[in-house]
Amino acid sequence: MTQAEKIVQNPPQTAEDFIALEKQYGANNYKPLDVVVERAEGVWLYDVAGTRYLDCLSAYSAVNQGHCHPRILKTLTEQAQKVTLTSRAFRNDKLPLFYEKLSQLTGFDKVLPMNTGAEAVETAIKAVRKWGYTVKNVPANQAEIIVCTENFQGRTTTIVSFSTDETARGGFGPFTPGFVIAEYGNIDSIKNVITPNTVAIMLEPIQGEAGIKFPPKGHLKALRDLCDAENILLVLDEVQTGLGRTGKLFAFNHEDIQPDVVTIGKALSGGFYPVSAVLATKEVLGVFNPGEHGSTFGGNPLACAVAMTALDVLVDEKLIERSAELGAYFLAKLQTLTHPVIKEVRGLGLFLAIELHEKARPYCETLFREHHILVKETHENIIRIAPPLVISKDEIDQAFEAISTVFS
Ligand SMILES: Cc1ncc(COP(=O)(O)O)c(C=O)c1O
Known part of the structure; x- marks a missing residue:
């Protein structure tokens, strides 16, 4: 009897049954x-x-x-019966409304929708590099992004390229160049690695996976001033800290600053569906032309409908x-x-x-x-x-x- 036939005859019921199946067929990455x-x-x-x-x-x-929020569930089921995916080859009637809601709530000029947090981070990396070449006039393929020790911004090969965690990156090289590591929370360490080719400083305003680690008070403000003085973009990853988690819409609101680029994800859909986005100035997201970036599922009507209700729930409740x-x-x-x-x-x-x-x-x-x-x-x-x-x-x-x- 094959394993599949055994499962049909004896469907898993107990926690032990499910765990055994998971161990048998799943990769051991968690x-x-x-x-x-x-x-x-x-x-x-x-x-x-x-x-x-x-x-x-x-x-x-x-x-x-909260899990299975009834309002978000209602939106999900209603939208799923209308249209779920158009791809960006066609327009849909939810994406513009999602853009408008997110822009009005967050105050950013422009939005680029993706699916996972890692994709939002990848998108931000592409945007600031292109900004570096087209606006700052950095020589081709020389753009540098400053990142910080103990960062966690996702699992793609480019993102683990700038991780300082050997478990996250060991065995996965060769790595993407163009990242320079400075000490998290140390403004001097960051200043020391700035070069004329630095296009952005990218960090989590509070490091989540590193263990809820805070930079010193005033650090984000100091970074904002540094970026303004050096013509560098400030990119904040709010995939984990954003959308209310820290008691403000964004963690950066605690220091009353405005970054140039922000990545969000996770709670953007209230847990129903992978929805992420890059929020930025017109100047930064304006660098993309048709064909230069995208995602089959990014900006789909189901995701947009769910995300709009997830945002409404955050505000209304x-x-x-x-x-x-x-x-x-x-x-x-x-x-x-x-x-x-x-x-x-x-x-x-x-x-x-x-x-x-x-x-x-x-x-x-x-x-x-x-x-x-x-x-x-x-x-x-x-x-x-x-x-x-x-x-x-x-x-x-x-x-x-x-x-x-x-x-x-
Ligand atoms: C700050 C931060 N950025 C990016 C990510 C990656 O998000 P995802 O797992 O949706 O790719 C995470 C995930 O924990 C995160 O905490």
Whole structure:
């Protein structure tokens, strides 16, 4: 009997069955917690045995609006019955409305839609390089982009080319040239690597995958001034920090600056569908001509409809304000923890981290198995806590109760 015939006769039912199948047929590129989710609603995930878990990760901040938000679901199903994909060979009636909504909400002149966060970053790289050649007059193929240590901006070969994480890049060379690495948060380190060919400085305003790491206060403002003085574009990757996660629409709003280019993704669709975008000035996104960039699915009517409702939910339900208020509440509680294994508790909005002196994975396992709270370690010794922004105070109290038990 083939494996496929065995599955038909004995469909997987338990978590162990599903995990065994996944291990047999899947590539081993993730190390998930062994919770097998079957359905979700708001901040709650339900596994195949019907056990309920409090989601404190939000699919790496893609589900800011909460799982299966009914308004976004309604838009998805209604639009899916009309038209899902036209490709950009034809126009559709949702893309212009999406452009308008995103531009009016964010204040950027222009939008270029893609699908994943990594594609938005790739698009930003192409845009600033072309700007360098056509506007700044950098000699052909000499453009340099300054990036920072411990960056995480996606998994494509170009993006891992400028990673400083050996796990992310080791074994995947040869790498794309044209990136120069400076120390994150260190303005002098960045200044030192500027050359006449520098076209952009690209960074996460708060580093998510590195463990919710903050640059010093005033750093983004200093970068803005530096970029203005040197005729360099400031590119901020808000794929994880954007759309309310830190208690403002964008993390850069905390410093009241305006970048030239911003990448967004994840929560742009409320977790229903991969939708990302590059937001920029007319001057930067104006560099593209027909045929120079694109994506079959980028800007499709289903994605645009879903994203518009996902943005409406953020605004109408005041989720950004909620993130600020409840994030401060959660952070204050977490900061009362005094266990010797805790090195630091930090955060902004509902983007929180507990950094430990030892490995975080066992604590995540205990929270999952004994308390049904789902969090994930990042960089070995950091627990990231980033629940959907619809979480209530009571639910935060529940999560805190469990966390304080684990660290008592
Ligand atoms: C800051 C940042 N940029 C880009 C990405 C890549 O997004 P995606 O996984 O959708 O390609 C991520 C993903 O975690 C991210 O955190």
